[in-house]
Ligand SMILES: Nc1ncnc2c1ncn2[C@@H]1O[C@H](COP(=O)(O)OP(=O)(O)O)[C@@H](O)[C@H]1O
């Protein structure tokens with residue numbers, strides 16, 4: 001099974017691009033499923049069809065669409081564990097409604113959309129899944145959870161264990177409710193599924209993440225961060241899409257916007273280097289309905305197979321050297337260019353002077369570098385190599 005995940009900031013075009021990709025793949029004969037975990041109706045809106053609900057529905061031959069509700073998924077699959085964790089907090093006198101909120105870990109709802117993939121994979125009835133992933137990749141960190149917990153004694157150190165331990169720290173003498181057999185079983189099952197999901201997502205022959213941005217600073221930075229996290233987690237990113245680019249105009253106001261956006265497209269290319277970057281214009285009308293989605297698919301892929309792996313490689317590489325971290329980033333310029341590097345908090349900015357003006361490359365840094373200083377930076381060919389060392 002091939003898995004393609006579109007991610008990016010809200011409104012950039014993830015849902016429509018997921019649908020367009022899925023249509024193209026179905027037409028090529030792949031048994032395809034497009035899954036969206038965005039708030040209700042997104043797939044119905046994109047396809048302009050009613051009633052794409054929480055049951056899979058066939059859209060065109062070979063294409064099934066599934067809208068999932070992360071909250072429903074979560075309570076269906078995870079309720080025993082969540083209730084147990086909430087009971088720990090409410091045993092501490094925390095209001096029960098609030099206890100549920102606290103027991104929810106960040107990115108948890110998103111994780112349940114991802115777990116759906118593991119479920120679909122098990123049915124063995126699809127060649128391809130295209131996932132429209134809400135928000136950024138917070139949930140991807142949980143792919144490491146099974147590793148962390150290990151296979152032996154999972155029930156003692158899993159999520160419930162984590163929380164009961166946490167509760168003990170809060171109030172050492174209080175009585176912690178013991179997890180029931182149901183909680184333990186459901187936790188074991190959860191960890192096994194997470195393990196399977198991690199295998200699927202971290203297999204570079206199966207899974208590709210594709211970044212979607214618009215020609216603006218914010219969405220490009222957001223996508224760049226997703227690229228960095230994916231690299232940290234060992235997930236392949238094979239393409240970036242810059243969507244909604246305005247065409248030029250004779251009107252001064254629009255011409256100014258179009259020219260600004262052209263500079264942002266250059267920024268995007270520098271920032272996503274060496275990924276292939278697809279440019280898509282802002283169409284004359286809102287992009288929706290099967291016909292427009294199909295056209296969007298043609299603009300994106302032409303005669304290419306959308307299921308192809310468009311890029312393999314490591315735009316970012318992190319190597320631990322003793323207590324130091326060596327980071328290598330691919331950049332679209334070389335030591336012969338006039339460039340400067342500066343660190344602002346959790347990112348490096350590399351500014352390069354080019355004939356068409358200054359291009360800024362944003363390099364998001366992993367959290368591990370937070371207490372470290374930038375000790376050395378060198379650029380050889382297209383590789384920027386930066387060494388971070390412990391402060392003292
Ligand atoms: N290239 C485009 N031209 C015109 N409208 C677009 C284009 N790409 C996306 N849209 C519209 O922008 C809105 C947001 O797209 P959507 O796919 O829902 O974004 P996301 O899923 O990233 O939040 C939708 O109304 C969609 O039809």
Ligand SMILES: [Mg+2]
Nearest residue numbers: 014015038042
């Ligand atoms: Mg969406």
